[in-house]
Amino acid sequence: MRSLGFRGILIALAILGATVLAVAVLILKPALLAYIIGVFTPCAAVYIMEGSKRRFAWIGSAAMTLAAAGPVVLSGLLDHSRFIMGDIWAWGVPVAAGMAGTAVAVIVPAIGEMMTTREQKEQFAILEQRQTALIAEWGETIKDPLTPPG
Amino acid sequence: MVNFLVQRPTFLRAPDGAGGGGLPLGEHVLVDLETPLPAFDRPGAKAYAAVDKRFADTQHVAFVCEPDRSVRIRSAQRLRGISRSGMLAILETGVLQRPGASDAYAVVMEKPVGPPPPRRMWSGWAPRTLVQNFLKPAALVLKDMSDRDEIHGSIRPDNVFMQDTRGQLLTLGPCVLGPVGYDQPAVFEPIERALASPDGKGPGGILDDMFALGMTLYCFATGKYPGEGQNADAVMARRIAYGSIGTLIDTSQIPSELFDPITALIDDDLKSRWTLATLLDWIAGRRPTLPTKKQVARRGSPLKIGSISALEPAELAFALHRFQKEGQAAVTGDDVTNWIRDNDVQRVAALAGEDKTQVNAPPPEVALARMVVRLDPQGPLRYRDLAFHPGGAGAVAHAAMLDPGKRAQLEEFFSWRLAHVWSKAANQFGLLDEEARKLLEVEDRISNKVDKLEAALYRLNSDAPCLSPAVQGKWVDQPGDLLDFIEASVGQGKLDFDGHVVAFLGARSGISAADIGSLKNFDGKDQRRAAAVLKASMRFAVDAKGKSLPNLTRLCHDAAKTMINRLKKPELRERKLAESDALANAGDIPGLVDLATDPDVFGQDQAEFTAVKNEFDTNQRVLDHREAIVEATRRIGRDKGQEIALAVLSALAIGTLLTQLYFWVMVR
Numbered sequence: 001m002r003s004l005g006f007r008g009i010l011i012a013l014a015i016l017g018a019t020v021l022a023v024a025v026l027i028l029k030p031a032l033l034a035y036i037i038g039v040f041t042p043c044a045a046v047y048i049m050e051g052s053k054r055r056f057a058w059i060g061s062a063a064m065t066l067a068a069a070g071p072v073v074l075s076g077l078l079d080h081s082r083f084i085m086g087d088i089w090a091w092g093v094p095v096a097a098g099m100a101g102t103a104v105a106v107i108v109p110a111i112g113e114m115m116t117t118r119e120q121k122e123q124f125a126i127l128e129q130r131q132t133a134l135i136a137e138w139g140e141t142i143k144d145p146l147t148p149p150g
Numbered sequence: 151m152v153n154f155l156v157q158r159p160t161f162l163r164a165p166d167g168a169g170g171g172g173l174p175l176g177e178h179v180l181v182d183l184e185t186p187l188p189a190f191d192r193p194g195a196k197a198y199a200a201v202d203k204r205f206a207d208t209q210h211v212a213f214v215c216e217p218d219r220s221v222r223i224r225s226a227q228r229l230r231g232i233s234r235s236g237m238l239a240i241l242e243t244g245v246l247q248r249p250g251a252s253d254a255y256a257v258v259m260e261k262p263v264g265p266p267p268p269r270r271m272w273s274g275w276a277p278r279t280l281v282q283n284f285l286k287p288a289a290l291v292l293k294d295m296s297d298r299d300e301i302h303g304s305i306r307p308d309n310v311f312m313q314d315t316r317g318q319l320l321t322l323g324p325c326v327l328g329p330v331g332y333d334q335p336a337v338f339e340p341i342e343r344a345l346a347s348p349d350g351k352g353p354g355g356i357l358d359d360m361f362a363l364g365m366t367l368y369c370f371a372t373g374k375y376p377g378e379g380q381n382a383d384a385v386m387a388r389r390i391a392y393g394s395i396g397t398l399i400d401t402s403q404i405p406s407e408l409f410d411p412i413t414a415l416i417d418d419d420l421k422s423r424w425t426l427a428t429l430l431d432w433i434a435g436r437r438p439t440l441p442t443k444k445q446v447a448r449r450g451s452p453l454k455i456g457s458i459s460a461l462e463p464a465e466l467a468f469a470l471h472r473f474q475k476e477g478q479a480a481v482t483g484d485d486v487t488n489w490i491r492d493n494d495v496q497r498v499a500a501l502a503g504e505d506k507t508q509v510n511a512p513p514p515e516v517a518l519a520r521m522v523v524r525l526d527p528q529g530p531l532r533y534r535d536l537a538f539h540p541g542g543a544g545a546v547a548h549a550a551m552l553d554p555g556k557r558a559q560l561e562e563f564f565s566w567r568l569a570h571v572w573s574k575a576a577n578q579f580g581l582l583d584e585e586a587r588k589l590l591e592v593e594d595r596i597s598n599k600v601d602k603l604e605a606a607l608y609r610l611n612s613d614a615p616c617l618s619p620a621v622q623g624k625w626v627d628q629p630g631d632l633l634d635f636i637e638a639s640v641g642q643g644k645l646d647f648d649g650h651v652v653a654f655l656g657a658r659s660g661i662s663a664a665d666i667g668s669l670k671n672f673d674g675k676d677q678r679r680a681a682a683v684l685k686a687s688m689r690f691a692v693d694a695k696g697k698s699l700p701n702l703t704r705l706c707h708d709a710a711k712t713m714i715n716r717l718k719k720p721e722l723r724e725r726k727l728a729e730s731d732a733l734a735n736a737g738d739i740p741g742l743v744d745l746a747t748d749p750d751v752f753g754q755d756q757a758e759f760t761a762v763k764n765e766f767d768t769n770q771r772v773l774d775h776r777e778a779i780v781e782a783t784r785r786i787g788r789d790k791g792q793e794i795a796l797a798v799l800s801a802l803a804i805g806t807l808l809t810q811l812y813f814w815v816m817v818r
Binding site for chain 2: 010059063064071072074079093097100101105108113114115130131134139141143
């Protein structure tokens with residue numbers, strides 16, 4: 001629940017930020033829409049690649065892209081002299097941030113999954129060793145169903 | 151299984167003069183079977199010369215008893231050591247192993263100077279002589295016996311011996327050569343005991359000795375024999391009706407000095423009959439209270455059965471049993487019923503009413519027996535030829551084992567549960583003592599087919615030797631005496647013990663028939679039978695008193711291994727099996743039994759196993775579902791990773807946002 005809540009807040013903030021940016025762009029400088037669509041295209045690709053049920057990597061991608069692209073768009077709106085569409089940093093940094101976000105969203109859960117699985121398998125191995133030891137100590141009868149004494 | 155009815159034991163009686171001189175008895179006594187002493191023969195026991203090796207010049211007499219009657223073995227052992235002039239001292243008792251003949255039980259006693267005083271000598275003693283040389287010594291001996299919880303039970307003129315050549319000193323003869331009162335004529339027994347058959351009188355009490363002593367004193371004082379020349383049935387009937395004093399003795403003949411003790415000792419009323427203490431008081435010169443003379447109240451209408459006209463229930467009971475043909479007709483007809491109604495014997499009428507509720511009428515002899523015990527519950531239990539008190543049932547069972555006719559009657563007695571019929575009537579008189587309860591218990595077990603008739607013998611008669619043909623003439627009265635036979639049977643795998651062996655072991659060793667059956671049927675696997683084998687083996691081992699029993703040890707070892715194999719822990723099991731091997735090699739049956747039945751070891755093993763088994767099962771359930779658990783764990787790990795990733799992303803996003811804003815501001 002806690003992760004979902006946290007995720008929900010992030011999604012809400014992203015949607016809110018994106019909406020504010022989109023509205024501002026539409027009103028003030030519609031030409032920037034091409035930039036926004038352009039920098040968010042990798043996010044869409046991640047969304048599509050991730051599948052319909054799993055929605056985590058794109059969140060990382062979108063959040064990081066938004067965080068990097070948001071100030072660029074803002075500067076584009078406020079600084080009329082800046083030509084964002086031709087600025088390599090304006091493109092490079094959000095796309096790189098989106099890729100980094102994707103990487104974090106993919107790698108960290110995979111590491112968590114791998115570690116807990118390995119830990120569980122180690123516990124199974126210990127259990128198997130214990131079972132083997134119990135059979136060695138008490139014989140095969142320990143596998144038989146328990147019968148009342150006498 | 152040997153059927154006793156088919157194969158009766160054969161007792162090999164010693165041929166006259168056989169056996170050679172000097173058979174050992176105990177450590178010091180030699181019994182010379184070549185020197186019979188016929189003057190001292192007793193009913194059921196022949197007398198032979200015996201000598202104590204330590205004092206070769208002293209002469210003793212050995213009374214040799216065959217196993218066909220119950221010898222008072224335990225009484226004999228308890229009475230050893232009494233040395234008084236009033237009774238022949240018992241020097242040695244024990245089993246006499248006779249070559250070429252079956253074992254016999256011998257009681258070696260002090261040899262009397264002369265035989266019992268002949269009839270012509272009776273009445274020849276002065277009263278003071280009788281008191282000082284017979285009554286006082288006899289009373290002191292009875293006191294010693296009473297202190298050992300024993301009675302004499304055979305006080306009568308022909309069992310009193312002369313201890314000097316002039317016949318002035320008298321001493322009581324042997325008393326342990328048969329059941330108490332076995333050889334006593336009826337006139338020397340109180341009425342209730344006189345009604346019983348010789349073997350069925352029961353152990354009796356000191357007051358019965360008082361009666362016999364009084365009657366013997368009467369004989370010696372007057373020269374008369376009680377009831378002499380009269381019909382025995384008539385005498386008995388008159389005793390019941392008018393009392394022993396009125397029937398048996400001529401009070402006018404009694405010397406005045408002895409009138410009080412004689413009449414007080416043969417009083418039929420137990421409450422007023424002189425006790426031993428009272429007699430000793432009288433001998434000491436005091437004058438105890440004499441029983442008051444009771445008026446005999448004769449009432450009601452007589453019922454004539456045979457030659458007896460009965461007026462009282464006890465008389466009628468005697469008459470019905472004595473004249474059984476007429477008695478059966480009277481019981482199955484209305485005569486007895488009418489008599490009970492006319493004489494208003496409510497007690498009997500109430501009990502007889504129970505029979506009317508039964509659908510099938512019992513045979514006439516059973517109906518007669520029921521009526522007899524109800525009419526006279528204080529008398530013996532009577533059925534056909536049987537007449538015994540509960541305490542005498544053991545001796546009767548002994549006789550029944552040797553007499554097929556009597557055996558059949560005793561079996562019928564138990565199958566008709568006549569002792570229980572008696573108990574209902576006897577309960578009103580407070581007659582259900584320990585012996586009665588034992589008889590009822592035995593009757594229950596036999597009538598319910600739990601035990602065979604042999605059980606009655608060994609459970610009710612602690613002196614009876616084992617009568618199994620398997621003992622081959624050996625005198626076996628201790629379970630330990632059977633061990634050679636048991637050991638050989640186990641060795642040969644022939645464990646079909648006959649009813650006598652089973653009943654004997656059940657009564658004397660506490661080994662149940664089921665346990666003995668387990669010895670036979672033990673297959674080395676069944677744990678219940680193994681437990682029974684161990685239980686029986688332990689009993690045998692106790693009886694063996696350290697004697698080596700290799701075959702039984704082997705059987706016990708097998709049973710112990712079966713029990714030890716129940717242990718769950720292999721290491722513990724192997725250790726205990728090794729210990730059992732060591733104990734078996736040492737022939738230590740008690741050790742094997744202890745090892746195989748140690749509740750601590752088995753309890754702890756079972757408890758540990760249960761705990762370990764629970765752990766194992768829990769672990770196994772986990773391992774059986776490992777794929778699902780791994781999958782669930784993987785999801786949990788991923789969720790955790792996502793949570794961490796979100797936190798990292800949040801930090802990175804904020805950092806990126808702030809960095810971008812910084813650069814934008816700086817550029818501007």
